[in-house]
Structure formats: C-alpha cells, structure tokens
Amino acid sequence: MALYEETLTSRILQVVLLVPIISMLAGLYATYQAEEGFEIMLATTVGVAILLLDVMAIRIEIDERELRIRGILGLIVRKTVPIENMASFRVGEGWTSCYGTIHFNLPARGCVTIHQRKGWTVSFTTNNPEEVARVLATLGVLREP
Structure with missing residues (x-):
C-alpha cells in the first residue's frame, strides 16, 4: 500500500x-x-x-520499502530508491531549486532531493513537497535544513 x-x-x-x-x-x-x-x-x-x-508525466509513489519515480509508461523514465539507502533529503521551494545527478523535472510547487548512502543523488519535482517530507520523515529518513 x-x-x-x-x-x-x-x-x-x-x-x-x-x-x-x-x-x-x-x-x-x-x-x-x-x-x-x-x-x-x-x-x-x-x-x-x-x-x-x-516523459509527458512523472508518477511518484512512496511505500514502506521504497520510493518509485516512473514516466507514463515506465519504460525509459524510471528510478527506484530503497528507503534503507536514503541517507537524507532536502526540500526546495519552486521546481527549479533542486538538482541531483538524476533529476526528474516538470513544473511544480516544489522539489525534493534524496541523498543516497550508495549511489547518486536523486531529485524530483512535486506539487506537495511538505507531504513528501512528512512521509519520508515518518519512514525515518533525516531531513536536511
């Protein structure tokens, strides 16, 4: 779920x-x-x-095990980050204020950058950055200031 x-x-x-x-x-x-x-x-x-x-849309899903980012078809645009591999995250205001080695970007209200323990930094835009932050914090991922 x-x-x-x-x-x-x-x-x-x-x-x-x-x-x-x-x-x-x-x-x-x-x-x-x-x-x-x-x-x-x-x-x-x-x-x-x-x-x-x-590339026309980005679907973001977070469950107890992982964060999944997919395109409409999920054939080319796709990234899965296990929760246990997340070292920390940062929330940015506006869709242009985040950057990552792997970046999923569409116009939105905010963005989130995930720093992994192993692997590259992943960032994505979202219309509900504080809701994403709340869910990640609930799962035990540290929030950067």
Missing part, C-alpha cells in the same frame, strides 16, 4: 511534445506513399513516440 502517490503533468509540455509525434506520423505517411523506407520510418516513429509519451 502506497503512503504517498502523485502524478505530475504539464499541459504545455504535452502539447509541445505532440508536435513531433504528429510530424513523425506525417513523415510515416509520406514514406508509405513513396514506397521507400517505410519500415525504418515506422520503427523510428514508434521509438520516438514511446520516448515522448514516457
């Missing part, structure tokens, strides 16, 4: 990312009409569409 769940989206980003998908579909149709290179264009269109769909 998840102690915290949130899905972060940006309508502007979704509209902007639809433009390349529509362009790729137009190119796919053009290669079909030309009867040359359709298979290559099809593979490229599917790959680009999967990538763009995966």
Whole structure:
C-alpha cells in the first residue's frame, strides 16, 4: 500500500511534445506513399513516440520499502530508491531549486532531493513537497535544513 502517490503533468509540455509525434506520423505517411523506407520510418516513429509519451508525466509513489519515480509508461523514465539507502533529503521551494545527478523535472510547487548512502543523488519535482517530507520523515529518513 502506497503512503504517498502523485502524478505530475504539464499541459504545455504535452502539447509541445505532440508536435513531433504528429510530424513523425506525417513523415510515416509520406514514406508509405513513396514506397521507400517505410519500415525504418515506422520503427523510428514508434521509438520516438514511446520516448515522448514516457516523459509527458512523472508518477511518484512512496511505500514502506521504497520510493518509485516512473514516466507514463515506465519504460525509459524510471528510478527506484530503497528507503534503507536514503541517507537524507532536502526540500526546495519552486521546481527549479533542486538538482541531483538524476533529476526528474516538470513544473511544480516544489522539489525534493534524496541523498543516497550508495549511489547518486536523486531529485524530483512535486506539487506537495511538505507531504513528501512528512512521509519520508515518518519512514525515518533525516531531513536536511
């Protein structure tokens, strides 16, 4: 059972990312009409569409064992941090005030940076940074000032 769940989206980003998908579909149709290179264009269109769909939203889940960050599909954008590997965390105001070696960023009210005992620093944006902080503190992760 998840102690915290949130899905972060940006309508502007979704509209902007639809433009390349529509362009790729137009190119796919053009290669079909030309009867040359359709298979290559099809593979490229599917790959680009999967990538763009995966980055359109971030899903954050925290349970007793781990923090999971996933994209819409969870194929490319994905990171899992076990609670016992978290040394500390920091909460930032605004979605541009955090940085990490691995960073998941969409416009939001705040952000959280997780410092791991082993591995890289992970940061992500959230609309409820204090709720995330409360859950992490409840799980025994130290909060940095």
